[in-house]
Amino acid sequence: MSIVAVGSLAFDSITSTEGSRERILGGSLTHFSNAAAFLSKPQLVGVVGNDFSETEWEFLRGKTSSLDGVETMENEKSFFWKGYYTKDVNNAITQATELNAFAKFKPVVPESYKQDDYTLFLANIDPVVQLDVVHQCSQAKFKVLDTMNYWISNAPEKLHEVFETVDCIIINETEAYSLSDEINLIAAAEKLFFPNFKMIILKKGSNGVMVFGKKYMISLPSFPIDHVIDPTGAGDSFAGAFFSYIDKYQVDVNDREQTKKAAIYATIVASFAVEGFGVEGIDRINEDDINRRLKLYSEISGFQIP
């Protein structure tokens, strides 16, 4: 009953139509933990450089249950990403990527992390590294993999190899199309559903999410947001909220209704992510804010046919 998450911790410089932020805390693990923390604070495995200050550590301590697996490289800087969004917030334009310490990332999952029934979340990193982590965590109850177009194009065979070792992949629409060579999401999910998979999650940004189980399909719209400030990390926030719900309530992912509840919860938490720069949107909310928005979501999109 805990989550181990392996991925990046970073500084992001972000410009959107709503303004700019320089070197704010980012990275997949940051957004994942920020959203997961309401229900299940994850244990992190990552790497940072000597530029990580007490402010960043303090933030992460608040959102996680252990940072023992986070290495500090004294002669390196942390992963840095710089990018901007035009009016079309669905596409980030990268201006700079400095891998720094992340280029030398050799994750070691502490033995203390490997509790009974833990969920392993492999954020988007080199599939070679993901495979190494899967081997370290072979006894994890549920193994989830995120990836991105870079690896789909540049390391398809390695990616295929990791796919054979996990229970679930979480990818976005574009990635599903590239991976499957299909242009229909249901056809894509069917083609991508490895025999060992229990679930595929297809994120569609402002168009919602689809979840495919072995014997079911779930499709939900997003919660409508009229003022998107910064979409960075929305996908990782969805993942954090979704798997924290799965972990906390011991969801049987073969059960559609239980899994749908996790997807509804994650849809709402992720909707806050885009309403502020970096971690702000989710960091400033509490359980009441989530519950209020869940109720609104039910009014806007909920229905039941007897």
Place this chain on the structure above:
Amino acid sequence: MSIVAVGSLAFDSITSTEGSRERILGGSLTHFSNAAAFLSKPQLVGVVGNDFSETEWEFLRGKTSSLDGVETMENEKSFFWKGYYTKDVNNAITQATELNAFAKFKPVVPESYKQDDYTLFLANIDPVVQLDVVHQCSQAKFKVLDTMNYWISNAPEKLHEVFETVDCIIINETEAYSLSDEINLIAAAEKLFFPNFKMIILKKGSNGVMVFGKKYMISLPSFPIDHVIDPTGAGDSFAGAFFSYIDKYQVDVNDREQTKKAAIYATIVASFAVEGFGVEGIDRINEDDINRRLKLYSEISGFQIP
């Protein structure tokens, strides 16, 4: 308690990845009626040429309650459209458009159509013509307008003028963006909501539909279809099913829950439209098929938060 629909009757030659059909019955009124007929057979106002055969008339008689307003031009051919879809079914590529009789279309709404509380549906035609029809039908209870990018680009002022006379517009995502110069759908709907409007319907194709009332918002995903054969007419089918539900059950469009039921019903009827060429997908189904799929939709996308 009836619908008057004004628009096109046409022959379509369509090619998709699933095959080709030559000169099959199409046009906005055909698809609208095909979907509306389960609940409320509309009265049509349109024009056809001398190439309209008994087969087409017979089909239309089955789906409508009156064709008195359909003129036959003996020296003209019917509207003809030829186009194809690539693997990306969201975009039709037009190869030929022959307006023929439709170019001279001067709709006259028969007096017999103007019953109490009728709904007027103005399918996509020249806004000058739409305005003329609105004047003929000033006593209609509910006036709905559909349009397309051609008129948005070429007759924005005239379109604006018609907007001021109707209760509802039904447009797709791209049209909403062009009309509003916004890239967020909620912002677009707010900007486009004329003081006289009761409702805006934004169709998002395979990403579902949003309905905006004066005081509410509805967002629904589409019913997932893994094998799209021909998307032609899906939007008009949605409109037909939606307004037939509104008409039949006398839906108060200021009431979110009632309106949501209409949108759910229309989502399901429209999902059948894309599973066959032309009218086939909907023509071959019955009420049981609709009810079965409604139940499935509830399993896939339905939820309620107490």
